Amino acid sequence: MLATMGLITGTAAGGAALAAAPGAEALAGAGGVAGVSVSAHGAPLAVLAIALLPLLGAALCALTAPLRLGGKLPAWITVGGLAAAFGLTVLMHSGVSGLAAGEALVAHGYEWIAFQSGAGPGDRFVAPFGFYLDSLTSLWMLFVTGLGCLIALYASEYMEHDVGLGYARFFVAFNLFVFSMACLVMADNLLLLFLGWEGVGLCSYLLIGYFYKKPEAVAAAKKAFIVNRVGDFGLLLGILTIFGVFGTVEYAALFPKLAAGRDALGEPLAAWVGWVVPLLLVCGAFGKSAQLFFYVWLPDAMEGPTPVSALIHAATMVTAGVYLIARMFPAFTLDEQQWVLGLVAASGAVTALWSATIAMAQHDIKRIMGYSTISQLGYMFAGLGVLTTTGAAFHVFTHAFFKATLFLCCGAVMHGFAGQLDLRRLSGVWWVKGWGIIGAAMLVGCLNLAGFPFTAGFFSKDTILAQAFVTPGAAWVGWVLLLTAGLTAYYTFRVFFRVFVGPVEYHPGQDDHGHQGDDGHAHSSQHGHAGGHGHASGQFHPHAPRWAINSVVGALAVLSIAAAATYFVYPQEHGWVGKMVGHSTAAFAAPGEHHSGAHADPHSDAHSTDLRSNGAAHAAALGTFLGFDPHAVMYYVSALVGAVGIGVAYLLHGAGRRTAATAGADGLLRNPLVALVHRGAHRKWYVDEVYHALITLPLWVLGHVLHLVDRLLVDGLVNAVGAAPKLTGGRLRVQQSGVLNGYAVAMAGGIALVVLLVVFMTN
Amino acid sequence: MAQALAAAALGQGAFPEPVSGVTLYHYLFVSAALFALGVIGFVTRRNLIIMFLCTELMFQAAGLALIAFSRYHLHHTGSAFVIFVLTVAAAEAAMALALVVLLFRRRQTLDGTQWRQLRG
Numbered sequence: 001m002l003a004t005m006g007l008i009t010g011t012a013a014g015g016a017a018l019a020a021a022p023g024a025e026a027l028a029g030a031g032g033v034a035g036v037s038v039s040a041h042g043a044p045l046a047v048l049a050i051a052l053l054p055l056l057g058a059a060l061c062a063l064t065a066p067l068r069l070g071g072k073l074p075a076w077i078t079v080g081g082l083a084a085a086f087g088l089t090v091l092m093h094s095g096v097s098g099l100a101a102g103e104a105l106v107a108h109g110y111e112w113i114a115f116q117s118g119a120g121p122g123d124r125f126v127a128p129f130g131f132y133l134d135s136l137t138s139l140w141m142l143f144v145t146g147l148g149c150l151i152a153l154y155a156s157e158y159m160e161h162d163v164g165l166g167y168a169r170f171f172v173a174f175n176l177f178v179f180s181m182a183c184l185v186m187a188d189n190l191l192l193l194f195l196g197w198e199g200v201g202l203c204s205y206l207l208i209g210y211f212y213k214k215p216e217a218v219a220a221a222k223k224a225f226i227v228n229r230v231g232d233f234g235l236l237l238g239i240l241t242i243f244g245v246f247g248t249v250e251y252a253a254l255f256p257k258l259a260a261g262r263d264a265l266g267e268p269l270a271a272w273v274g275w276v277v278p279l280l281l282v283c284g285a286f287g288k289s290a291q292l293f294f295y296v297w298l299p300d301a302m303e304g305p306t307p308v309s310a311l312i313h314a315a316t317m318v319t320a321g322v323y324l325i326a327r328m329f330p331a332f333t334l335d336e337q338q339w340v341l342g343l344v345a346a347s348g349a350v351t352a353l354w355s356a357t358i359a360m361a362q363h364d365i366k367r368i369m370g371y372s373t374i375s376q377l378g379y380m381f382a383g384l385g386v387l388t389t390t391g392a393a394f395h396v397f398t399h400a401f402f403k404a405t406l407f408l409c410c411g412a413v414m415h416g417f418a419g420q421l422d423l424r425r426l427s428g429v430w431w432v433k434g435w436g437i438i439g440a441a442m443l444v445g446c447l448n449l450a451g452f453p454f455t456a457g458f459f460s461k462d463t464i465l466a467q468a469f470v471t472p473g474a475a476w477v478g479w480v481l482l483l484t485a486g487l488t489a490y491y492t493f494r495v496f497f498r499v500f501v502g503p504v505e506y507h508p509g510q511d512d513h514g515h516q517g518d519d520g521h522a523h524s525s526q527h528g529h530a531g532g533h534g535h536a537s538g539q540f541h542p543h544a545p546r547w548a549i550n551s552v553v554g555a556l557a558v559l560s561i562a563a564a565a566t567y568f569v570y571p572q573e574h575g576w577v578g579k580m581v582g583h584s585t586a587a588f589a590a591p592g593e594h595h596s597g598a599h600a601d602p603h604s605d606a607h608s609t610d611l612r613s614n615g616a617a618h619a620a621a622l623g624t625f626l627g628f629d630p631h632a633v634m635y636y637v638s639a640l641v642g643a644v645g646i647g648v649a650y651l652l653h654g655a656g657r658r659t660a661a662t663a664g665a666d667g668l669l670r671n672p673l674v675a676l677v678h679r680g681a682h683r684k685w686y687v688d689e690v691y692h693a694l695i696t697l698p699l700w701v702l703g704h705v706l707h708l709v710d711r712l713l714v715d716g717l718v719n720a721v722g723a724a725p726k727l728t729g730g731r732l733r734v735q736q737s738g739v740l741n742g743y744a745v746a747m748a749g750g751i752a753l754v755v756l757l758v759v760f761m762t763n
Numbered sequence: 764m765a766q767a768l769a770a771a772a773l774g775q776g777a778f779p780e781p782v783s784g785v786t787l788y789h790y791l792f793v794s795a796a797l798f799a800l801g802v803i804g805f806v807t808r809r810n811l812i813i814m815f816l817c818t819e820l821m822f823q824a825a826g827l828a829l830i831a832f833s834r835y836h837l838h839h840t841g842s843a844f845v846i847f848v849l850t851v852a853a854a855e856a857a858m859a860l861a862l863v864v865l866l867f868r869r870r871q872t873l874d875g876t877q878w879r880q881l882r883g
Contacts, residue, residue, distance in 0.1 A: 738882030740814070740875045744806050 022541050039274055047107045047131055050088045050141065051182035054148075057081035058175035065168040072163065074171035075156030082149035082178060091143045094137040105187050106252055113191065122247025122264030130237065132188035132251045136584035139393060139577060140185040140323055143400045144316050148178045150552045151315075155307035155409055157548035170305065172208060178204035180226045185323060189420055190239045190249040193324070197235065197288065200317045201228045201653035208304040209311060227297040229443045231287015235324075235614035238280030242331075245273050255585055258330040274335030282329055282340055284356040289321030289377045292351045296687060299370045305413025309366065314373045314407050315400035316749035324378045324398050326389050326586035333588065342473070343631070345385020349468075350377030351481040354685070361681035364421045365495050372449060372491065373403060373485060383464035383591075386471040389586040394567070394577040398456035401560035402448035408553050409442040410593055413499065415549070416542040419509030424494060427660035428504035432435050436546025438502050441557035446496045448560050450489035450644040457564035458642070461485060462634050469630035480627070485638055489645025497654035498663065505660040508540040591622055782806035799822035811863045811873045815856075822852050 051412035060081075061074040075601070096105065109129040116124045152174060159170050180199025187193040201224075209221030243249050247264025248255050261269050284292070291300035312318070323416070325332065325344065332341050352375045359371035376399050383392035408577070413429055414421055430439025446459035468478030503665075573579040581587060615737045625633055652665035669675050797872025801821035805814050826845045863873070870877050 735882030736877030736881065736883030740878070741806050741809070744802075748802050748806065 001311050004462050017550070026419060030061045030126075034586065041759060042254065044736075046088055046531055047133065047186075048109050050085045050092065050145065050588065051131075051186060052181055053081045053085045054175040054178035054182065058172050058179065060450055061171040061175060063188035067167050069228065070163065072156050072160070072167070074168045075159075077711065078152040078171045078175055079149060079156065081175065082145055082152055085178070086142075086145040086149050086180075089141045089252050092133060093142060095126065096135055096138045097580075099134070099583065101587065102585075104132055104252070106582075107131045107133065110402060113722050119139070121266075125243065125249075126421070127189050127191035127249060129192060130188040130543050131186040133186065134584045136323075136326060136586050137186050138237070139397065139580045140319075143397060143576075144178065144181050144185060147315050147400060147404055147556075148174075148181075148311060150309045150555060151307045151400030151404065153548055154310075154411075154552040155305070157546055158304060160530075160537055166210075170207070173203050173206040173210075173337065174308075174311075176752045177312060179442060183435070183624060184320055187594055188251055190242060190251075190254075193327075194232075194236065194239055197284070197320065198232065200312070201225060201232065201288070202322065204228075204301070204308075204317055206303045207308040209309070210305055211303070215301070216300075217303040220297075220303040224297040224301050224526035226701060227294055228287045231284045231285075231294055234280045234287070234573050235284025239282065240251050241273075241277055245269070245277070247646070248307065249727070251585070254445055257329060261334065269334065271335075275340055275375070278332045278335070278340035281324060282333065282344060284346065285324045287321075287382075288324075289318050291321070291377065291381055292347050295355065295374045296352060296691060298374055299367055299684070299747075302364075302366045302370045306366065306407055310404045310407035310411065311369070311442055312733070314372065314403040315447075319380070319400070322377070322392055324385065325381075325384050326383030326393060326581070326584075329384075329389055329586045329588055330724075334371045341385045342385065343385070345468075345477050348378045348383070348385055349477040349484075350378070352376075352484045353480050353487070356484045356491065356682050357397070358684050360487060360491045361678050363423055363682075364420050365423050365499060367412055368401070368423075368491060368495055369406050372406075372488065374490060376403065376449075379461060380463055382468060382477050385475060386464070386468045386474045386590070387588060388463060388467035388471075388590040389588050390469055390574050390578040390581045390590070392460055392462065393581045394463055394575065394585065395457075395460040397566075397577050398448065398460040398560065398563045401446045401556055402455075402457055405441055405556040407448060407558050409445060411436050411709075412438045412545045412549050412553065414509070416544060417506055418542075419511035420507060421509065423498040424661045425507040426499045427502045427657070428500070429506070430500045431504050432506070432544070433543060437550045437554050438545060439591070441553045442500050444557040445561060449492045450646055451485055451638055452489075453639045453642075454564060456560055456567070458635075459564055459567040459575075462638055464637055466625075466630040466634035469625045472623055475623050478623075478630070482641055486641045486645040489642040490649045493646045493649035494653050497649055497657075498660070502654065503659065503691065506540070506542060507660075524678075541612070605629060629653075714749070787831055787835045791828060794828040796825045797821075797827065809874050809876055811866065811875050812860075813873060815859050815863060818859075819856065820865065822848065839842065 019224045029725065056077050057080075061070075066075050100107070109131070111126065112129040113127040114125065141696045152171070155170070159167055162170065177200060180196045180203055182196070184193055184196025184200060188688060191210045205225040208224055209218050212550050239249060242254065245263050246254055247256075248254055257263070263269055263273075285601045298313060298318065302309055303314070324723055332338065335449075355374035355378065356552040359368045359375065361495050362368045362371065376395070378391045380399070383389075383395060411420070414425065416424060417429075417436070420426055429435050430442070444455075445729045448455045451458045451461045465478060465481050468474050468481055567574075573582050573732060580683045623636070624630060652668065653663045668677055683689075798821050801817045801819075801824060802818035804820065808814055808817065826848055829841040829845050829848075833839065833845075865874055866878065
């Protein structure tokens with residue numbers, strides 16, 4: 001179906017011109033790369049529908065509200081639209097997977113923005129509404145639309161307490177999110193990517209603030225939006241810089257220039273481009289993907305409904321930063337030193353460890369999953385930083401499934417136990433009648449997150465870990481990530497052993513209206529269950545998930561196991577994901593990687609060496625793991641670390657636990673040093689307090705000072721100007737007696753005075 | 764005809780019999796006196812009709828001065844202007860008396876000091 005679409009060369013430096021359809025317009029790149037663009041007909045319209053179907057869904061969902069079409073109609077519209085979009089994505093994937101490395105299809109919709117400021121190269125700004133389809137796009141769109149469809153089905157049951165206007169509002173934003181995400185991922189130029197980038201930010205804001213009557217949710221929504229603005233500003237500057245240097249924001253024209261290292265005029269690039277552009281792009285990526293210094297918005301974003309946390313704040317939107325870096329990877333490798341990638345690696349590793357320590361001491365299971373998402377995003381960034389785009393993308397792919405599973409399990413618990421999320425007030429949920437599928441899925445998700453051998457998470461985490469040890473100078477990143485892997489296994493199974501197994505005990509959350517009095521520490525209200533759980537007897541009955549939640553969670557658990565299988569297809573190219581990445585612009589031979597030549601980089605094919613040192617460093621300079629080949633031993637090492645983490649979690653939280661509130665770890669907390677550290681981690685290392693003191697408070701003070709200046713100085717001046725005539729008028733008004741004769745005297749006297757003056761002056 | 768010729772023969776500044784001893788200044792004095800009477804009447808009296816009549820007096824004082832100057836300069840512009848003034852004064856008198864009647868109907872008095880709404 002995609003045969004008529006335009007073919008253009010992506011990264012193929014020095015590649016031969018591809019056969020062009022008649023009437024094709026040559027897009028000669030500065031580096032001698034000839035590309036061909038064919039205006040697309042027919043088939044690309046179907047590709048545009050991948051993005052437009054959710055937009056249509058949003059419009060239809062919005063219509064259901066004024067038309068009073070009750071029930072779950074918005075959910076079915078969403079599920080249907082996203083299923084169709086997923087079907088189209090699969091078709092698109094089959095079209096894209098036939099392409100050779102470095103090739104992409106471009107589907108032109110229409111010219112969205114175009115203006116000309118001069119006649120020279122780079123004086124024409126064009127941003128079409130068009131899609132750039134290569135295997136990286138295809139990879140992301142497969143899980144965006146697929147997971148979107150499944151999670152919409154889940155949400156149809158999860159949000160049922162809000163059927164009506166709230167239900168429609170939820171699904172409007174949900175559809176709008178998928179549309180924005182599709183624009184972000186499929187855009188054929190950076191400006192359309194930016195539109196999607198801002199769109200997902202807006203939808204994230206709308207959905208975090210879904211429970212708008214709850215002050216915490218509103219504050220969290222604002223925090224997410226404002227923190228993201230900071231990063232987005234950097235991204236916008238980056239896009240403008242790219243246009244300024246390369247004279248284009250369209251991928252099809254940009255990538256040949258990046259590959260050739262030439263600017264808009266065909267001159268070699270200035271040295272600053274190699275680090276300024278990546279640094280600005282990274283700024284945007286850090287904001288959206290919640291990396292260090294920007295991550296504070298993501299834990300608070302857990303105030304949103306759980307399907308939103310699963311789709312937006314775990315599986316898709318927060319990986320946009322990874323996508324951006326992977327998509328623009330040629331810009332990151334412009335510089336010989338690539339110190340921006342070093343920064344990405346360092347920041348990723350520190351973020352991973354930092355948020356893992358916080359996750360260990362939290363009690364709210366959804367918040368633990370939030371911190372774990374930040375930690376796993378740190379892994380992905382570290383993967384990008386140590387030059388394994390494959391590993392990063394593979395981890396994004398596997399993480400999307402298992403973290404969605406985990407979130408949806410937590411959501412089911414929250415839904416069933418009246419908003420209870422405190423792991424000290426729930427125990428043995430798996431053994432409650434009707435919770436079998438949720439419990440089993442949770443185990444699968446936890447095993448994946450902990451990196452248990454032969455799970456998908458195990459393989460993707462391994463790829464990154466091993467590469468960190470191989471890439472020269474990044475060994476410390478590897479050690480930090482290895483430590484984090486152990487902590488991850490511990491906090492993941494802490495949740496599992498506390499909440500899902502052990503003696504059956506549960507206390508409802510605050511959403512259970514009959515028990516508000518005796519629940520001091522429960523999660524605050526997020527559902528509005530309409531009454532009755534049989535409170536008359538004082539007995540709380542959790543309501544087990546029904547078919548929609550069960551089937552979606554089950555399917556996701558199966559998928560997160562199945563994702564492991566993709567590692568074993570195409571072994572020469574590091575699995576299915578590796579093949580997809582290798583064929584896209586993100587293709588990059590990581591140091592020491594024996595790439596099979598699927599990607600288009602001639603250097604790595606010829607030498608298989610470290611591009612970071614420009615071919616000077618050979619395999620001898622590559623790092624090892626204590627003298628062994630990291631790729632060979634990391635399977636065993638990380639499996640061991642994961643097992644230790646799980647074992648510690650079992651000892652501290654699983655073994656011999658009799659009640660929900662107490663566990664073996666409590667004894668450990670009597671040690672003052674442990675208690676101190678635990679307290680720090682529980683309070684999130686006081687980062688929010690520090691931010692409040694360093695940023696919020698000074699701004700608050702400044703705002704009030706300026707408010708005073710406005711009130712006293714500016715308003716004072718204006719009021720003085722107003723007061724002067726008022727005072728004068730007050731003095732003069734007494735002259736107006738209102739008596740006709742008085743006015744006549746004044747007038748006659750005045751005229752007489754003037755006449756006298758004239759007479760005296762003329763004489 | 765003969766009279767007009769005689770008047771033309773008299774020349775500027777001279778008046779025919781029986782007022783031949785009268786000069787422009789006499790006329791201007793009468794005019795000023797009339798005007799002053801009008802002003803004094805307007806300022807001192809409260810009766811609206813009297814006040815209105817005083818304004819008419821001032822009108823006629825101005826008209827007299829115009830006529831006098833017209834004759835003095837042997838030019839018809841002043842006389843023609845007085846005709847217009849008289850016409851306007853007639854129209855204005857009709858309207859002003861109507862207003863006075865309306866004001867009287869409101870307060871049952873002709874006292875002008877009863878109308879002080881514009882006091883500051």
